[in-house]
Each structure stands twice: as C-alpha cells, then as structure tokens.
Amino acid sequence: MSITQQYLLDAHRARSLGETAPxxxxxxxxxxxxxxxxxxxxxxxxxxxxxxxxxxxALARWRRRPT
Structure with a gap:
C-alpha cells in the first residue's frame, strides 16, 4: 500500500468517525x-x-566574489 492510499484510507476512516482528517x-x-x-x-x-x-x-559569497 502506498503512502497516498494509506492517507486516503485514514482520511475516509476519520470522516466516517467524525474525527479530523490526518x-x-x-x-x-x-x-x-x-x-x-x-x-x-x-x-x-x-x-x-x-x-x-x-x-x-555560500552562493551569495560566490556571486559577490571579485573576478
């Protein structure tokens, strides 16, 4: 089961129980x-x-470096 499927299952379960969604x-x-x-x-x-x-x-220092 992927993360998205688990999230959808948990959200459905919370909605059916009247709880807040994760x-x-x-x-x-x-x-x-x-x-x-x-x-x-x-x-x-x-x-x-x-x-x-x-x-x-570091990138800002590199950009300000004299050429």
Missing part, C-alpha cells in the same frame, strides 16, 4: 528540516564550533 503526506517536511538545522546549529554552539551558514549564503 495531515497530508509531506505537509510538515520543511518544518522538520528547519528543526534539524536549528538543532545542528545549537549543538555546534555548545561544542564551541562556528555555525556554518547554508547553501544560500
């Missing part, structure tokens, strides 16, 4: 990524290491 698959993925990044930064600070910036900052 969140759709993939709804909270960005929130999980942000929390993982924040945890990584927090652990780096506790260990005394500099916090690395993300890909966006």
């Amino acid at each position: 969140p759709a698959p993939g709804t909270n993925e960005w929130q999980v990524v942000r929390e993982w990044r924040d945890e990584r930064h927090f652990r780096a600070v506790l260990a005394g290491r500099p916090v690395r910036r993300g890909l966006r900052a």
